[in-house]
Amino acid sequence: MAMRDGAAYLAGLKDQRRIWHNGALVEDVTSAAGFANAAHTIAAYYDFQCDPANRDILTYEDEDGERSHRSFKIPRSKQDLRDRGAAYAAWAEHTGGQLGRAPDYMNAAMAGVAAAEHHWGQQDPQLGRHVVEILNHCRRNDVCLTHTFVTPQIDRKTPLGEQEPYLNAGVVKRTSDGIIVRGSRVLGTLAPFCDENVSFGLPIIKGEAELKYALGFTIPVDAPGLHWVCRDSFDPDRSSHDYPVSSRFEEIDTVAVFDDVEVPWENVFDYQDEKIHNSALLAMQFQESLGHHVIVKNVAKTRFLLGLAHLIAESAQTNSFINVQIRLGEIVTMLQTLESIAIAAVEGSAENPANGVWYCNANAITAGLRLFPEYYVQIIDHIKQIGGSNFMAAPSEANMEAVTQAVGPSVERYFTGAADMTEEGIEKVPLFRLAWDVVGTSLAGRQELYERFFFGDQQLSKANSYQRFDKAEAVDIVRRLLDPEWLSQS
Ligand SMILES: Cc1cc2nc3c(=O)[nH]c(=O)nc-3n(C[C@H](O)[C@H](O)[C@H](O)COP(=O)(O)OP(=O)(O)OC[C@H]3O[C@@H](n4cnc5c(N)ncnc54)[C@H](O)[C@@H]3O)c2cc1C
Incomplete structure (x- = not known):
């Protein structure tokens, strides 16, 4: 079938x-x-x-x-x-x-x-x-x-x-x-x-x-x-x-x-x-195998979150302020990092001679898995900080209709953004309902827990990364720089 x-x-x-x-x-x-x-x-x-x-x-x-x-x-x-x-x-x-x-x-x-x-x-x-x-x-x-x-x-x-x-x-x-x-x-x-x-x-x-x-x-x-x-x-x-x-x-x-x-x-x-x-x-190289999907999903998720953060800032023109730009710029850097990791994971892949199967690059996958839970929490924080009270000023469809009928269409002007977002086909209230569903609702809370834990506890995983990492090369550099004769010998 x-x-x-x-x-x-x-x-x-x-x-x-x-x-x-x-x-x-x-x-x-x-x-x-x-x-x-x-x-x-x-x-x-x-x-x-x-x-x-x-x-x-x-x-x-x-x-x-x-x-x-x-x-x-x-x-x-x-x-x-x-x-x-x-x-x-x-x-x-x-x-x-x-x-x-x-x-x-x-x-x-x-x-x-x-x-x-x-x-x-x-x-x-x-x-x-x-x-x-x-x-x-x-x-x-x-x-x-x-x-x-x-x-x-x-x-x-x-x-x-x-x-x-x-x-x-x-x-x-x-x-x-x-x-x-x-x-x-x-x-x-x-x-x-x-x-x-x-x-x-x-x-x-x-x-x-x-x-x-x-x-x-x-x-x-x-x-x-x-x-x-x-x-x-x-x-x-x-x-x-x-x-x-x-x-x-x-x-x-x-x-x-x-x-x-x-x-x-x-x-x-x-x-x-x-x-x-x-x-x-x-033996299965399970992290390299399954982590590939996670990395690609996280690139897409970060791109979406960047779009969301940018639009909510634009809706009140707060993206004209340097402090808001810095937050948005951090999300851009996170996206660029994840995109680079996704490329490195595949282009740095290798065959396992034991079974002839190709696996993503272990370092790239590990880095991507460890970074994203922290990125996610930071991005959610950026979005909350940029959005301010607007998340709470986004009534449901039915509520907006009822108030508009009672007060008249002019009431809608209290629920619009500064920038003309309609050019982009995006209205402010639906945008903030979407954003709240990403940062504040029950499912949003669950999503944060998901990103922290679904691929195992990242705290212990980090400790594990340290324990398993071959530190010989790093130690060699320190040893070289401690050697008083080093540069004079070369
Ligand atoms: C939303 C969500 C969806 C999930 N979906 C799936 C799924 O579909 N399939 C699946 O199999 N699993 C799934 N998981 C489970 C996930 O794999 C586990 O949450 C993860 O492996 C961590 O295990 P735990 O939750 O039992 O936490 P623990 O491993 O018990 O950790 C809880 C806390 O205690 C600490 N801790 C625990 N043990 C030690 C120790 N020995 N030494 C030091 N500190 C310790 C940890 O650092 C952590 O802070 C999901 C989890 C979530 C939150």
């Missing part, structure tokens, strides 16, 4: 999935308040990939001779990475990078997992074959994947093996057909809108008592015994004028509860081998 359009995607969501929201099961995520809008946004993603105008940029002729999204392709050359980056950029730029979990993110993740067939299959070649077949299945059926990698944050100090068993999802037993999984994993973003879930990679385990958690598998979102516990939806179910982001991009986050879920053996690719499990993320 290969690629699906939006209608085929939406039809696939009507199954037995157990999505818990606001005290009840969601009957149909394609029509329920708080969910339907996001489902239709993802459907638009699938229509976008089927649009003939996007064929060459988004798709390739796959191993079966069908058209598939480029994110499913295991990169075998630098050109493959360039093409994949361009495909990521097409949707991300189209949507201002507002959908962190556009399906191409996890398509590529699954391709990255399958590219490490040699790693998964080193003790049991069957597990290596499983991962290849899982990728084929995902590509052939254009499966939309969520992922739950992380141990629930219950107790981060006590080793997992000394905690109550099965708080984190682990294997209860092996059956003739597969394995039984019990426990919980976080945080399945997009899960209500996905077809399948993949869990693997974490936690790093130690010893026999934790071996049950050394596990990697895929499972349909509607598998018997699998429950998805949602936070509140931040889609207020209002017009896209009033909530332009929340009404479109509420990708939702969920806790996965595995209540003795049977996982078919052919869906398992990581099974109770401490060494293979613990070394998987590095």
Whole structure:
């Protein structure tokens, strides 16, 4: 079948999935308040990939001779990475990078997992074959994947093996057909809108008592015994004028509860081998693999935020002041840095001789992943500082209409900007409603948390960067400059 359009995607969501929201099961995520809008946004993603105008940029002729999204392709050359980056950029730029979990993110993740067939299959070649077949299945059926990698944050100090068993999802037993999984994993973003879930990679385990958690598998979102516990939806179910982001991009986050879920053996690719499990993320070059999507999305998101910051400054002509220009200039520098990183990531890529797969440049990806969470927080601060009270002076569509009817059209002059923004086709109130949905609403708060955490805790990651960085060259320079004979010798 290969690629699906939006209608085929939406039809696939009507199954037995157990999505818990606001005290009840969601009957149909394609029509329920708080969910339907996001489902239709993802459907638009699938229509976008089927649009003939996007064929060459988004798709390739796959191993079966069908058209598939480029994110499913295991990169075998630098050109493959360039093409994949361009495909990521097409949707991300189209949507201002507002959908962190556009399906191409996890398509590529699954391709990255399958590219490490040699790693998964080193003790049991069957597990290596499983991962290849899982990728084929995902590509052939254009499966939309969520992922739950992380141990629930219950107790981060006590080793997992000394905690109550099965708080984190682990294997209860092996059956003739597969394995039984019990426990919980976080945080399945997009899960209500996905077809399948993949869990693997974490936690790093130690010893026999934790071996049950050394596990990697895929499972349909509607598998018997699998429950998805949602936070509140931040889609207020209002017009896209009033909530332009929340009404479109509420990708939702969920806790996965595995209540003795049977996982078919052919869906398992990581099974109770401490060494293979613990070394998987590095062996797979997972950061370089998956980070490519993140970097491209962040370029698009920063470009959008720059546009937003510029327009709100222009609306009151505060961009004529040097202090505001400095803030705007900082966003420009951030964008230029991220664009440069995106280029370096691909142009500095290299082949891994172990599997013949091309991976983005590790230094570029690491730098991009570490910088953006801080950039994002700073940009949001700049936008708030530039916008001032205007965020609070942007009434809803209905409120504006009611006041205009009561007072007369002249009331509108209190809600216009200094600059003639209508030339750009942009009015001030909708602009500030958009900006508030980026910096101030519930979804805006969630987006900030997302950027801080979704790729792991960046604080510990930075410490890890320092610990792993080869410091020999840097130390050599210091040693040279400390040598009193150094320049006189040359
Ligand atoms: C909006 C959002 C969406 C997400 N979506 C997904 C998803 O789709 N799939 C998925 O798998 N995950 C997802 N995540 C989870 C994400 O991967 C985790 O948030 C991240 O790995 C950090 O784990 P944690 O939240 O448990 O925080 P922790 O790792 O527990 O960190 C919390 C705080 O405690 C500190 N801390 C914790 N342990 C230590 C330690 N040993 N030493 C020193 N300090 C420590 C950290 O520095 C941090 O400040 C999402 C997270 C968010 C916020």
